[in-house]
Structure formats: C-alpha cells, structure tokens
Amino acid sequence: MTDGTPAIAVRDLRKVYGDKAAVDGLTLAVPRGCFFGFLGPNGAGKTTTIRMLIGLAPPTSGAIEILGLPMPERGLEIKRHIGVVPDESVLFDRLTGGEFLEFAGRMYGLDRRVAVERARELLNLFELDAGSRKLIVEYSKGMRKRLAMAAALIHRPQVFLLDEPFEGVDAVGARMMKDLLTDQVRQGATVFLTSHVLEVVERLCDSVAIIHQGRLVMEGSMAALREGSETLEDAFVRLVGAERMQDKLDWL
Amino acid sequence: MGRAVSGGSGARVLAGILWIVWYGLWAFLGVAAGIYAGMASKDELEFILPAILMGTCLFWQLAPILTTDAGASLNVRKILVYPISDGELFVVELLLRLTTALEVLLVLGGTLIGLLLNPAVPHWLPVPAISIFIAFNLFLSTGLRSLLERLMAIRHVREVVVLLTVACAALPQLLAVSGRAHALRRLLSFRQSGLLPWAAAARLAIGDAVALPVLGLCAFTAAAYVFGRLQFRRSLRFDSTAARSAGSTGSGRWTERFYRWPAALFSDPLAALFEKELRTLARAPRFRIVFLMGFSFGAIIWWPLMHGGGHSGPGGVSYPVVVSGYAMLLLSEVAFWNQFGFDRSAAQLYFSAPVPFSLVVRAKNLAGVTFVALEIALILTLCTALRVRMTLSNVFEAVLVTLTLALFFLSVGNLSSIYQPRPLNPEHSWGRSSAGRFQVYMLLLFPVMVGPIALAYVAAWFWQSRALWYGILGADALVGAACYCFATAAAVAAAGKRKEEFLSALGQSGGPFTVE
Numbered sequence: 001m002t003d004g005t006p007a008i009a010v011r012d013l014r015k016v017y018g019d020k021a022a023v024d025g026l027t028l029a030v031p032r033g034c035f036f037g038f039l040g041p042n043g044a045g046k047t048t049t050i051r052m053l054i055g056l057a058p059p060t061s062g063a064i065e066i067l068g069l070p071m072p073e074r075g076l077e078i079k080r081h082i083g084v085v086p087d088e089s090v091l092f093d094r095l096t097g098g099e100f101l102e103f104a105g106r107m108y109g110l111d112r113r114v115a116v117e118r119a120r121e122l123l124n125l126f127e128l129d130a131g132s133r134k135l136i137v138e139y140s141k142g143m144r145k146r147l148a149m150a151a152a153l154i155h156r157p158q159v160f161l162l163d164e165p166f167e168g169v170d171a172v173g174a175r176m177m178k179d180l181l182t183d184q185v186r187q188g189a190t191v192f193l194t195s196h197v198l199e200v201v202e203r204l205c206d207s208v209a210i211i212h213q214g215r216l217v218m219e220g221s222m223a224a225l226r227e228g229s230e231t232l233e234d235a236f237v238r239l240v241g242a243e244r245m246q247d248k249l250d251w252l
Numbered sequence: 253m254g255r256a257v258s259g260g261s262g263a264r265v266l267a268g269i270l271w272i273v274w275y276g277l278w279a280f281l282g283v284a285a286g287i288y289a290g291m292a293s294k295d296e297l298e299f300i301l302p303a304i305l306m307g308t309c310l311f312w313q314l315a316p317i318l319t320t321d322a323g324a325s326l327n328v329r330k331i332l333v334y335p336i337s338d339g340e341l342f343v344v345e346l347l348l349r350l351t352t353a354l355e356v357l358l359v360l361g362g363t364l365i366g367l368l369l370n371p372a373v374p375h376w377l378p379v380p381a382i383s384i385f386i387a388f389n390l391f392l393s394t395g396l397r398s399l400l401e402r403l404m405a406i407r408h409v410r411e412v413v414v415l416l417t418v419a420c421a422a423l424p425q426l427l428a429v430s431g432r433a434h435a436l437r438r439l440l441s442f443r444q445s446g447l448l449p450w451a452a453a454a455r456l457a458i459g460d461a462v463a464l465p466v467l468g469l470c471a472f473t474a475a476a477y478v479f480g481r482l483q484f485r486r487s488l489r490f491d492s493t494a495a496r497s498a499g500s501t502g503s504g505r506w507t508e509r510f511y512r513w514p515a516a517l518f519s520d521p522l523a524a525l526f527e528k529e530l531r532t533l534a535r536a537p538r539f540r541i542v543f544l545m546g547f548s549f550g551a552i553i554w555w556p557l558m559h560g561g562g563h564s565g566p567g568g569v570s571y572p573v574v575v576s577g578y579a580m581l582l583l584s585e586v587a588f589w590n591q592f593g594f595d596r597s598a599a600q601l602y603f604s605a606p607v608p609f610s611l612v613v614r615a616k617n618l619a620g621v622t623f624v625a626l627e628i629a630l631i632l633t634l635c636t637a638l639r640v641r642m643t644l645s646n647v648f649e650a651v652l653v654t655l656t657l658a659l660f661f662l663s664v665g666n667l668s669s670i671y672q673p674r675p676l677n678p679e680h681s682w683g684r685s686s687a688g689r690f691q692v693y694m695l696l697l698f699p700v701m702v703g704p705i706a707l708a709y710v711a712a713w714f715w716q717s718r719a720l721w722y723g724i725l726g727a728d729a730l731v732g733a734a735c736y737c738f739a740t741a742a743a744v745a746a747a748g749k750r751k752e753e754f755l756s757a758l759g760q761s762g763g764p765f766t767v768e
Contacts, residue, residue: 054603054604056600056603056604056751056752056755057751058752076608079604079605079606080606086600086604088759090597090598090599090600091598091601092532092595092601093678094531094532094678095528095531095532099528099531102524103527104605106521106523106524107520107524107605107606107607108606109520112520112524135535
C-alpha cells in the first residue's frame, strides 16, 4: 500500500455478459483523498464497475488496483480497507441494527467490545435507535441505507465505494451522510460515489467521470467544469441523453 | 412433484421419469380404487367409500401443510396493483389450488369411474356426489390456505397453529394406537357420521339416500365456499408487514446467551459468522416451524411404527434414531441443502468482507449441527417424558447415527448450496423452493447418503453383533468426514469461480405466481 499510488486505478477494464459488454475498456485513476463522482444513465455499467472493484464480479479483462494492491490477487487485504454501500440494501434481515453493525465490525477485524461500542455510537448518530430490538426486516428503505452507510464506516476504511448511497434517505439523513463523507475525505479517505442526483455530485465531488454504454465518455475535475459554460447536468444530457430526448411516442 | 425443471436435458428427462413414477403410482391407486368400487357390493361400499373420501379430503387439506409444500398460489401483493376484481382473483386461486390435488383427483376419478360401472350403484348419482365433494375440498383448501397464511405471519401464533395442525393430522393415528379405534370407526361410519362431507358424498354416490346427503353435502360446500371466499378476501387486505412488526424483536436475555456461546469457543470472524447464523435461523419463521415439527410431528408419526422404542436385537433401529433422522430430514433444506437461501442477495456481503469463504461455510455448518444437536436433545427429552423404553445405548445410538448422517448431509449440502442456490423467504412458513433438477439430485443422492448407515444396521442384524454396528458406524463416520473435507474444499473453490451466478440466483425475486 504505497503512498502516492492512486486510491483506485483501473486499466482497460472489460466485463462482457454473453455478447454484450457491460463495461468496455474503462481506464480511470482516482487519487487518494478525492471525492469522486461516477455517473451514467441506467444500465451504463456503474454498478458492474463497483461490483468488479469490490471483487463480486471478476473482470473479463483489464486490471484493478486499489490502494496500490492488485484485485483480486490481494483481495482480502484490500477488503479490510474499503467500506461498501451497495445499490440495493443487502443486509441480514433477521438481525437488529445493532447486531448487524457489531457483526460488520467483527468481520472487519474489530474486537467485539470495540465493535459493540462503535455500533451503539453509529446507531445514535444515524438515529436508528440504539436501544431498539427491531429487526432489520422492519426497517424502511431509508433506514436500511443509513444502516448500510453506518456499516461501511464502522472500521474506518480508507476507500469508500458507494452505489447510490442517498437513495431513499430523507433530507436530514442525507445531509448528515454527506457531511460525514466530506469529513472522511478531509481526513484522507477516498470516496468513489455513484448517484443519479447530479446536484449532489456537483456539490460534493472534486472529480467526475461519466460512463455511457460501458465506455468512459468524460472525465475531469469539477473545478474545470465550473469554469466552462456548461453545468454538470448539461454535460451529462449532451453526452448520454441527447438521442433519448428525441424519442417520443405518438399516442402519449 | 411436477414442478418446472430448470437445467439440462438430462435433468429434465430424470424429472420427467420421476413425474411419471409419482403420478403413475397415484394413477395405479386410482385404478385400484376404481376396480374395487366397480366390483364391491353395496355393503362393502358403505364402509370403504367414506374411508376413501375421508382419506382424500385429509390428504388434500393437510398434505400441503405437513409436507411444507403449499403448491402454486397467487402472490397477491404483486397483482393487487392491476385492475382485477376479487372474484376473478378468487377463481384463479381456485384453479391453482388444483395443483396441490392432482394426486387426489386421480384417485377420485378412478373411484368415480368404478362407481359408474358398478351395477349396484345408481348411474346418475356418483357424478354429482363426487363433483360436489371436489368443489367442497377446493373451497375449503383455498380458505384454509388463506387463513393459515395469515396466521403463520403472526409470531408465536404460527407455532400454535402448526402444533394444532399436527395434532389434527395425527388424530386418527393416536386414536388407533391409544386403543380408541371405535372413535375412528365412528368417524368413518356410514351411519353414525352420515352428514359429514365424506359420508354424505358416499351415501349420495351409492344411492343410500338422496335428500339428506344432498342437503348435508350442499350445506358443507356452501359453508366451505363462504369460508374460502371470506378468507381469500381477508388475505387480499391483510397487511403482513404490520402483523410481522407486531411481534418481531431481537432476543431476550436467555436467547442472547445461546447466540453468544460460539464466542466462548471460537475467535472472530468465525464466531461472529456462527452467531449470525444462529440468530438468523432461530428468528426465521420457516425454520422455527420445521424445527418444531421435527420433534413434535416426527415423534407422533413414528410412534405406532416404533411403539415401545426398544431394540428388537443388535440390528434394530430405536425410536429416537428414527425420529432424529426424520427431524434432520425436515431441517435439511434450510440447514444443509440450501444454506444461503435465507441470506438471499445479502450473501454478497460474504464476498465484500475480508473473510475467506471457507469460514462462512464452516459457520453455516456449525450452526446446522448445533440445531440438529438441539433437536436430538429435545427428542430425547420428549422420549423420556413419554416414557419410551430407552437405554443409554439408545441415546448414544441416536447421537452417533444422526451426527454421522449429518456429515454426509453436510457434504452434499455444501456443494448443493453453491451449485443450486435458491432464495428462500423466511416469512413463508411453508413452501418448497428447490428446483426440479435439485429434487431429482436429492432423490438419487438420498440412498447414497443413508446407505452407509443402513449398512451398519443390516450387518449388525445379519451377524447379530452390536460391536459390528459400532465398527461399521465408526468407519462410516471416517468416510463421512473425508467426504465432508473434500466436498467443502470443492464448494469453496466453486464459490470463488461461480460467484456471479451464485449471487444472481440468490437475488432473484418471484413473480405474481409463486410455488413456494
């Protein structure tokens, strides 16, 4: 884990399902301490990319390095340093929020007492009611997202891989999550974020990349974008949505 | 039987053969019933026809519950958004209820043909009698399914419901065994239970009387219709989430101690994974039901066969062994064959966490064995309470045989959990989720898994040597342990290679129709 290497480096990454390339020759470098927005329309390949970064889907070809370590060869070591919020809230429904956080902490090598203590603090912070014996199966979508975010934080990871982390979360919760992430970035962590809410990306991220039909169509800093005449939304629509705007149904 | 088969053509052929064998057997029973009904005298029919009809009624109503296979049904929540009337949905549900009764229809069809050919029976009566009886069963099964589905959604109530259902199912057996067979005979008796649906249908079919049986049968059918329609409508409006949340909580102090015990023996992350498994399984209604049925229903159904529970020689199988084996079989789908079923899409957490997958499998196996051990303990306690004649040797036998069998179950289960993963809804208190192909594999593998244990009994019986039994069982345990090591390593390697297929299979959600 040499300093100076990018937090995430992806070279010519391809993922093919049947005869369709979900990700097609993606090359990216996300510097350490960066708040990175990874954008694209539905089905563009964002989730597939994150799944490859986590090690859930092996790439068809190409190379992935996280914190200077190759994935999947050093997968276990990498996973100790990343925090993940997947697109769907994949949680063990038959645990309480506290039990789940404790479980997550212990999976990441925390001592049980430390995990229990951090779990309690995170539950309070995310307003998930630390004393509650409610099972996760009864949580609302927003509560599940908040719990997933709390689980991603419990072991203080160096890299966050977040797939639509604010989806379904109320304004107060989303604001708190954004503040937490910004604070983590200030402390040197790296955030790799996908979101459909362009305003959020525009406000939080230092750099953005846009992927369309599996290919990278834009990469740059938010500062450079702000200097130009286009907003992020304009750029996004121009790059990925222009042809869709022309489609109209006669009967509708 | 007869579910859609996923997989290759070989598996389809095998499933087809099994389908033919299963329904062939029922068709044979139907033909036999038909031949008997065609040749029997009116006096013989007076006794046997109510018994046939009562048997079919019990099978139709109770088999889906006792085999934990409710057949196809409407997944109401997914279809309610469409502009379809309750009445139309009810008709679809009625038609789907037939899927749980094809076996019964074969027997009833055969009986009907036999009655039509019997010169002692008026030709015009069997058709309306059997038709009304089928309608009665159809309405009743729809109502029962809807009612039970709602009751099963409520914590603690579902356990009581299962016990009551088990008691109902075991009633004839208990009456027969407890020397109160006259009560059973009364239930079957043509004269004494004349207005009960099976007796009324039988009386009508053979023309013993017309007005009163018609009245009785129609009244029961009308009541069943009202019951079925009402229960179905209530199910449409039922808020299962609210019912669940009324009782869903974490654990109390004592159960918390039970969940925490792995930490005393193992270090993290194995202990954390093991604890999580114990909590998940113990809180899944579906698991709780099969666990409860393992020692309650198992103890009842094997009671007459193993009455007294003692050995009949060195090769005899003791009652606790049979009940323990049966209980393990009931637990097997969740605890062995499809270990990731309840995790569903959350199984991806195992791959995103810095934990070797072998530890995940080991934790699941340890949890499975823990519940099997608990089940054995409960069965032995029950045997003691029922004053089953038991020696210390019987206790050892139950423990040794079940744990040895568990090694074989785990070996196959670890592989099947990776190669044939299927999402399971822990809220669905009954239901089968195995793919047809998987069922075929299990049917073929089951004799292989049980074979080594059976060999110990056969050898001990043949040579009348208990020492031989211990020797062969010891060898079985060694073979089982070797199989377990090999199968687990293969399963872990396969999980690494098949990660995407595995997670994709577990992440699938059902459509408007469900065969769970």
